[in-house]
Amino acid sequence: MIMPIIVAPDPEIASRHAASLIRRAIAQKPNASLLLPTGSTPEILYKLLTDKVAGGYLTFAHAQTYNLDEYLDLPQQHAQSYYTFMWKHLFDKIDIKKSNVHIPSSQPKNHQAYCQKYEKKIQKAGIDLAVLGLGQNGHIGFNEPGTSFDSTTHIANLTTSTTKANARFFSSSAEVPHQAITVGLATIMRAKKIILLAFGANKAGVIQKAFEEPPTTEVPASILQNHKDITVILDQESAARLRKTKLYPPVLSGIKLYSRFNLPRGKKIVFFSPHPDDASICSGALLKSLSKNNKVYEIIATTGHRAANHGRGKQQRIKLRETEARQEAKILGTKPIFLRSKFYDNGDELPETDMKKARDLMKKINPDIAFVPNKSDPHPTHAMTRKLALAALPHDISLWSFESPWGPFGHHRFNAVFEFSNSLMSAKLAAIRAHASQTERTPFDEAAHSIAHFRRITIAEQLFSELGQEPLATQPHLELYQITKW
Numbered sequence: 001m002i003m004p005i006i007v008a009p010d011p012e013i014a015s016r017h018a019a020s021l022i023r024r025a026i027a028q029k030p031n032a033s034l035l036l037p038t039g040s041t042p043e044i045l046y047k048l049l050t051d052k053v054a055g056g057y058l059t060f061a062h063a064q065t066y067n068l069d070e071y072l073d074l075p076q077q078h079a080q081s082y083y084t085f086m087w088k089h090l091f092d093k094i095d096i097k098k099s100n101v102h103i104p105s106s107q108p109k110n111h112q113a114y115c116q117k118y119e120k121k122i123q124k125a126g127i128d129l130a131v132l133g134l135g136q137n138g139h140i141g142f143n144e145p146g147t148s149f150d151s152t153t154h155i156a157n158l159t160t161s162t163t164k165a166n167a168r169f170f171s172s173s174a175e176v177p178h179q180a181i182t183v184g185l186a187t188i189m190r191a192k193k194i195i196l197l198a199f200g201a202n203k204a205g206v207i208q209k210a211f212e213e214p215p216t217t218e219v220p221a222s223i224l225q226n227h228k229d230i231t232v233i234l235d236q237e238s239a240a241r242l243r244k245t246k247l248y249p250p251v252l253s254g255i256k257l258y259s260r261f262n263l264p265r266g267k268k269i270v271f272f273s274p275h276p277d278d279a280s281i282c283s284g285a286l287l288k289s290l291s292k293n294n295k296v297y298e299i300i301a302t303t304g305h306r307a308a309n310h311g312r313g314k315q316q317r318i319k320l321r322e323t324e325a326r327q328e329a330k331i332l333g334t335k336p337i338f339l340r341s342k343f344y345d346n347g348d349e350l351p352e353t354d355m356k357k358a359r360d361l362m363k364k365i366n367p368d369i370a371f372v373p374n375k376s377d378p379h380p381t382h383a384m385t386r387k388l389a390l391a392a393l394p395h396d397i398s399l400w401s402f403e404s405p406w407g408p409f410g411h412h413r414f415n416a417v418f419e420f421s422n423s424l425m426s427a428k429l430a431a432i433r434a435h436a437s438q439t440e441r442t443p444f445d446e447a448a449h450s451i452a453h454f455r456r457i458t459i460a461e462q463l464f465s466e467l468g469q470e471p472l473a474t475q476p477h478l479e480l481y482q483i484t485k486w
């Protein structure tokens with residue numbers, strides 16, 4: 001059978017999609033029973049679920065969970081037991097009742113009887129949603145190659161490839177358990193809905209075998225082709241060898257969702273701010289987040305002295321605006337550089353001296369990423385700053401055009417959004433308010449707050465996944481960008 005498979009740009013977006021499906025299942029049935037995996041694959045997913053619970057978007061108060069597997073003969077409290085993993089990554093951080101958590105015992109007295117008991121418990125609950133990872137040898141749970149498609153909960157002997165793969169979690173290979181208790185393939189197939197997650201290049205081969213070749217017990221996951229309601233969610237790397245399958249993106253609109261988890265790191269970034277306060281108004285939240293792991297320069301194109309009411313002469317007004325800009329930059333963690341471009345006083349022409357200054361600066365900084373006003377921003381100083389920036393920037397860099405309250409993006413004119421929290425919004429507002437000479441004239445803080453909230457409400461609709469799920473964004477505010485190669 002050829003099945004639709006969702007391919008996300010990275011594990012973060014893939015996990016968001018999975019989190020969204022889980023949230024949906026629990027919204028539809030608050031007392032849903034979930035079958036859950038451990039391993040590296042679900043770590044981001046569990047973090048997203050705990051964030052959703054903390055944000056009040058999701059509750060596990062009535063949900064039941066069952067784990068797929070557990071190592072045999074590893075004490076429950078061992079750092080590598082699946083019991084420890086699950087409590088550390090999920091259960092300790094969500095509102096689930098302890099009595100609703102079921103993890104196979106690692107030290108049952110009578111193996112046979114215990115397996116039957118665990119299987120019965122699962123069948124009685126009826127699994128609404130099973131979430132699976134995938135072993136490099138095709139195992140799901142600990143159903144290793146050769147396991148019967150009819151298998152129920154049993155003791156599995158782990159193959160060398162699995163013990164090798166798991167050795168990374170133990171201090172010595174002698175410590176790696178060779179047996180596990182696992183639910184069976186038939187147990188998994190009885191789940192009403194299944195989500196399988198697999199990330200990374202080392203899963204590409206087995207993904208191709210499991211979903212593009214006829215089912216065989218040699219690749220246990222291939223049985224999933226026979227399930228009526230399965231969603232396979234991959235990243236680019238694990239999907240790389242698929243040839244016959246129709247692949248779906250997780251986001252219909254092609255909008256890339258950035259959050260604090262997947263921002264660029266270790267880059268040199270320049271932000272061309274037409275006036276001293278535009279950086280904070282348009283991109284205060286993103287700049288503050290970026291400045292944590294990147295070097296961010298705020299290139300302030302003009303003095304903006306015309307818009308300052310205080311200060312007697314022009315020089316005093318320039319000084320006032322630059323002092324405010326420095327205070328703002330402290331809040332955002334950026335380094336301000338003042339170009340004091342002549343075009344601001346001289347009219348429509350972009351003097352060669354302005355361009356030379358900007359070009360020399362760009363040569364010195366040699367940025368990887370540049371932020372510029374967007375193409376359709378009608379404010380003359382913003383349009384001129386874009387022109388100046390494009391004349392000065394080197395090619396082959398990533399160009400992020402930002403939205404401003406003067407030039408809101410039209411439909412399909414942006415391809416990236418940055419979602420952010422209330423506390424980041426507070427920092428953004430503080431940065432805007434550092435420009436007191438401006439906010440006392442026009443409440444730009446209110447404008448920035450309103451536009452971020454407005455965007456969150458309206459754009460959420462466009463962040464629906466192709467298969468009609470809920471929006472992928474979870475934070476209350478958005479800033480918008482159009483990212484292109486320059």
Ligand code: F6R
Pocket residue numbers: 036037038039040041042068069132133134135136139140141142
């Ligand atoms: C663990 C489980 C396993 C893992 C698989 C992939 O509960 O069910 O099937 O999903 O071994 O492990 P990672 O995610 O670490 O690559």
